[in-house]
Amino acid sequence: AQSVTQLGSHVSVSEGALVLLRCNYSSSVPPYLFWYVQYPNQGLQLLLKYTTGATLVKGINGFEAEFKKSETSFHLTKPSAHMSDAAEYFCAVSDSGGGADGLTFGKGTHLIIQP
Amino acid sequence: DVKVTQSSRYLVKRTGEKVFLECVQDMDHENMFWYRQDPGLGLRLIYFSYDVKMKEKGDIPEGYSVSREKKERFSLILESASTNQTSMYLCASSLAGTVNTDTQYFGPGTRLTVL
Numbered sequence: 001a002q003s004v005t006q007l008g009s010h011v012s013v014s015e016g017a018l019v020l021l022r023c024n025y026s027s028s029v030p031p032y033l034f035w036y037v038q039y040p041n042q043g044l045q046l047l048l049k050y051t052t053g054a055t056l057v058k059g060i061n062g063f064e065a066e067f068k069k070s071e072t073s074f075h076l077t078k079p080s081a082h083m084s085d086a087a088e089y090f091c092a093v094s095d096s097g098g099g100a101d102g103l104t105f106g107k108g109t110h111l112i113i114q115p
Numbered sequence: 116d117v118k119v120t121q122s123s124r125y126l127v128k129r130t131g132e133k134v135f136l137e138c139v140q141d142m143d144h145e146n147m148f149w150y151r152q153d154p155g156l157g158l159r160l161i162y163f164s165y166d167v168k169m170k171e172k173g174d175i176p177e178g179y180s181v182s183r184e185k186k187e188r189f190s191l192i193l194e195s196a197s198t199n200q201t202s203m204y205l206c207a208s209s210l211a212g213t214v215n216t217d218t219q220y221f222g223p224g225t226r227l228t229v230l
Contacts, residue, residue, distance in 0.1 A: 009155065036221075043119070043205060043221035044158075090157060102148055102173060103219065107157040 002027040002093050004106035012112040019063075019078040021109050023091030026072065033074040034092040034103065035065055044090065050074065061085070086113045118142070119222035121206055127228045134193040136225050138206030145210065147189035148219060149173075149181060152203040164189055196229045203227075 007022040025031055032051045036044040048059025055067040061084075065076045074091060088110050092103040122137035138147065148163040150173075160173030162181040170181050178200060182190045189208075193200055204225045209217035 041223070043223045044207075044219075045221065046218045049218065092158075102160045102163050103158075104160075104174075105150075105158040107155055 002031065002095060002104050004091050004093050004104055006089075006091050006106035006109050008109055009107065010110045010112060012114055013081045014114045015083055016080050019076070019081045019085065019111065021076040021089050021091075021111065023065075023074045023076065023106060024072050025074060025091075025093045027093055027095065029095055030069075032094045033065075033067060034094070035059065035063070035074075035076050036090045036092060036105075038088040038090065038108075040087070047076070047089075081111075081113050083113050083115065086111055119206055119208055119220050121204075121222040121225050123225050124223065125226050125228075127230065128193075128196050129230050130197060132193075132196050132229075134196045134227065134229075136191040136193075136204055136206075136227070138189045138191070138208075138222055139187055140189075140208040140220070141187065142208070142210075142220075143186065144208035144220075145186070146208060146217065146219075147183065148207040148209075149179075149189065149191045150205045150207065151175070152205055152224070158205065161191065196227075198229050201227060201229045 003026045005024045034049045035047040038044045048057045050057045050067045058064045063078045088108050091106040119140045146165045149161040150158040152158045164170045164183045180192045206222040207219040209219045
């Protein structure tokens with residue numbers, strides 16, 4: 001069984017500061033990893049994903065994440081926060097073993113941007 | 116752009132009623148999913164389908180059923196709604212093939228309240 005832990009249900013940063021949202025996963029097989037963002041009153045949209053290859057993945061809106069197998073982590077970062085980044089962020093994992101079992105999501109981190 | 120639409124943004128039903136939540140995607144995607152989203156719990160997979168008339172249980176199928184008679188439409192059915200089914204329901208779709216690596220595209224969600 002796989003699981004995702006997002007550290008911090010709420011993270012607050014100042015505009016222009018570094019954004020770091022933490023995600024750790026548990027999986028018995030090599031995972032595929034995703035970050036989704038949900039703006040208020042909207043559905044989720046994909047920020048970035050890691051499947052194979054380069055472990056540093058770049059996504060939309062200046063976000064990136066690095067897959068670290070030894071640490072079972074997939075933390076999301078952005079060098080300089082913008083007010084428009086305020087949203088709920090979800091880390092998700094799926095099984096690379098070939099089973100059709102959808103995504104397992106973390107509980108989400110609400111990102112607050114202070115002016 | 117992929118578009119996933121859900122029949123209602125807000126729905127209020129009474130305990131014991133039969134409830135239908137409809138989801139339609141316009142990009143000829145093979146796979147479709149239903150999640151529920153609750154504060155502090157993230158998204159949890161209810162059911163998914165990788166082909167017409169095919170369905171698979173997710174993590175929390177109890178109290179729900181689904182129907183996929185046409186490729187573009189995936190319905191979630193609450194046979195007898197209960198107050199603990201008050202939640203945000205999100206539909207998603209993804210292309211085909213390996214379910215686990217495909218980007219899932221989400222609808223805007225239906226906020227269901229059961230009184």
